[in-house]
Amino acid sequence: MIQNIRMLAGDLSNSMQSYDFIIVGSGSAGSVVAERLSASGRFSVLVLEAGGTDRRFYVQMPLGYGKTFFDPAVNWNYKAEPDPGLAGNVDHWPRGKLLGGSSSINAMVWIRGSAEDYDAWAAAGNSGWGYADLLPLFKVIEDNEAGADEWRSVGGPLHVTDCSRSVHPLTARYLKAGQEAGLPLNPDFNGASQEGVGVYQISTRNGRRMSAARAFLRPAMKRKNVRVETQALATKILFEGSRAVGVEYIRNGRTITARAGREIVLCAGSINTPQLLQLSGVGPADLLRSLGIPVVHDNGNVGANLQDHLGINYTFKGKVPTLNQLLRPWWGKLYVGMQYLLSRSGPLSLSMNNAGGFFRTDPQLARPNMQLYFQAFSTVIPKNGERPILTPDPWPGFSIGLSNCRPTSRGSIMIRSNNPLDYPKIVPNAYSTEQDVAEMLAAVKFVRRIASMPAMAEIIEEEVLPGPSIASDEDLIQDFRKRSGTVYHPVSTCRMGPDPSGSVVDPRLKVHGLAGLRIVDASIFPDNISGNTNAPAIMTGAKGAAMILEDHK
Known part of the structure; x- marks a missing residue:
């Protein structure tokens, strides 16, 4: 009653x-x-x-x-x-x-x-x-x-969008580089297995969240x-x-x-x-x-x-245009804005993460312990009051990010x-165990391995963050302590x-x-x-x- x-x-x-x-x-x-x-x-x-x-x-x-x-x-x-x-x-x-x-x-x-x-x-x-x-x-x-x-x-209340036909063309290069680095192509991370690289499904319907x-x-x-x-x-x-x-x-x-x-x-x-x-x-x-x-x-x-x-991005300057060249200028904003308003399509209808994947930092592990993210734009230059996704860097940039899947650090x-x-009072205690530090060190090295594969290397002009001067294990650890943070x-x-x-x-x-x-x-x-x-x-x-x-x- x-x-x-x-x-x-x-x-x-x-x-x-x-x-x-x-x-x-x-x-x-x-x-x-x-x-x-x-x-x-x-x-x-x-x-x-x-x-x-x-x-x-x-x-x-x-x-x-x-x-x-x-x-x-x-x-x-x-x-x-x-x-x-x-x-x-x-x-x-x-x-x-x-x-x-x-x-x-x-x-x-x-x-x-x-x-x-x-x-x-x-x-x-x-x-x-x-x-x-x-x-x-x-x-x-x-x-x-x-x-x-x-x-x-199918038929449930929450629509999940297949973005494979809508992602930025650079995504294909990322997927090929991931395979060149030894990862399988995975058409569905929610399917039989998580391991590999692929395009992410997102929770949208008809271009709306x-x-x-x-x-x-x-x-x-x-x-x-x-x-x-x-x-x-x-x-x-x-x-x-x-x-x-x-x-x-x-x-x-x-x-x-x-x-x-x-x-x-x-x-x-x-x-x-x-x-x-x-x-x-x-x-x-x-x-x-x-x-x-x-x-x-x-x-x-x-x-x-x-x-x-915990996650971190490695950001690169490209030799070919990225979403930066479309999202930053006024005419580009006008174009994608009209595209979205008229057809609920285009970059504004997608996630910032076009693709990603899962990999193991140690082949002896039974399953992946790291997650990848590919973003066909870059936001190195900050903007007051907001995350500058809609006003990215003035040069052709893109990022390969990662986060750990099962960290052992505990907070309160x-x-x-x-x-x-x-x-x-939020106390994360990030990277407070040797295991978490060791896994992240191996993971950032693998990101660089993906970037060094032919499919990506041929369109990379330079690594912007952290930059080639960050090379030793000590420097890499110091860098991810300084630059990484929660992925929410x-x-x-x-x-x-x-x-x-x-x-x-x-x-x-x-x-x-x-x-x-x-x-x-x-x-x-x-x-x-x-x-x-x-x-x-x-x-x-x-x-x-x-x-x-x-x-x-």
């Missing part, structure tokens, strides 16, 4: 709203959870989103990613602590603050991760999370332009049993004993309380979910007491075990105070596991030691996956929603 939903206009701070489910966060997972829990019409659902609308031109235009990279209207713009592993640098951590969350501002590369990633989750005691369990969920989510086969599916909000939340918002509150910052989970019963949030300067008759589902992401738990008294007891927060449940894993992928995300408006895949800050001493949620995503509270977002990943994290986060939303519905038949 749908509980009473009070949606009357007026001062909501004086009324008590009541719903079956309250979902905190409308991002990659939260949008899916909202759609699935509301589909039957049996349950009332409240979605709290701290940001605003996703109906913005540069959000919907795929290459508008550069415009949202620092935009406080749609981006939390977090900063990590100065990191010794990154030569003391303060890393920029963009996170989506709008409907769709980070799926509304990301680079849209659609990668599921390797089968071995999920099988390792299951082997660690997380029953139901093996690749064979999750492949049907990935397939039912997708409407893959490449067609249906053993791994792909296909965020989780567009695929899942917008359809759910048409239902009478769904209420979405934007500009609604959740500040505290309310408990009665050890049971979560409500959420306190701020909207338009007013403090509002909403109660959940069945469950509260945290989908706020790897930064905001542990932050909200800690503000609510769930986390490391000593930290909470030091900040004057009453301890509801002591769990030192809340905010710990932070994992992230902890609150600084009991004020929910204060950003938490933080996970595991509320990790899943059967043992409460080493995790935050159980394999059904229920918070250990508490009732009425689940976490369904990338913070529950036991370990990071091999590749971009948006697709796995959306899958987690589908998996979590299915378990919630099973428990509330």
Whole structure:
């Protein structure tokens, strides 16, 4: 039975709203959870989103990613602590603050991760999370332009675009060079194997970003049993004993309380979910007491075990034109702009990453441990206030980038105070293990190997970054410490596991030691996956929603 939903206009701070489910966060997972829990019409659902609308031109235009990279209207713009592993640098951590969350501002590369990633989750005691369990969920989510086969599916709510006919001509040279360097050509990184080079599939449809909000939340918002509150910052989970019963949030300067008759589902992401738990008294007891927060449940894993992928670009000046010559001049901007507005095609309809791949830094490894990215433009020269994707360098440049897939370094995300408006303290501990340093050293050498292959070498005038003077192992390590940083895949800050001493949620995503509270977002990943994290986060939303519905038949 749908509980009473009070949606009357007026001062909501004086009324008590009541719903079956309250979902905190409308991002990659939260949008899916909202759609699935509301589909039957049996349950009332409240979605709290701290940001605003996703109906913005540069959000919907795929290459508008550069415009949202620092935009406080749609981006939390977090900063990590100065990191010794990154030569003391303060890393920029963009996170989506709008409907769709980070799926509304990301680079849209659609990668599921390797089968071995999920099988390792299951082997660690997380029953139901093996690749064979999750492949049907990935397939039912997708409407893959490449067609249906053993791994792909069509007809799902989220369209996945096959870009193989649309990428820049230089991409063909990159793919040939990768093969000359010993990697196979891989037509589908979400298929039988990840290893090799190929063109990336992206989450777009008809030249527009296909965020989780567009695929899942917008359809759910048409239902009478769904209420979405934007500009609604959740500040505290309310408990009665050890049971979560409500959420306190701020909207338009007013403090509002909403109660959940069945469950509260945290989908706020790897930064905001542990932050909200800690503000609510769930986390490391000593930290909470030091900040004057009453301890509801002591769990030192809340905010710990932070994992992230680190990346770096090697940038080259070419002898042939790149996208720089099209995107930088006014006439080029006019051309691609008209092309996009009239036909939703051209460079503005694609990701910055046309292609990429996966490789092993050691042939003895059982599977790839590094990811590649190819960008047919370069952005060495900075531009104030935005990432200069739409205003690239004045010379023909392109980049080959990479990121590590399964780093062993671990960091943390902890609150600084009991004020929910204060950003938490993000400590990545980048390159804090010898293994991570050794793997990245081998990886950057392989990038140079690709660039030295005939298909690429014949059109390269010079290596711009880091430049040929950076040659020794010591210099290469110093360079990637100075220049690399997050590729925006933080996970595991509320990790899943059967043992409460080493995790935050159980394999059904229920918070250990508490009732009425689940976490369904990338913070529950036991370990990071091999590749971009948006697709796995959306899958987690589908998996979590299915378990919630099973428990509330």
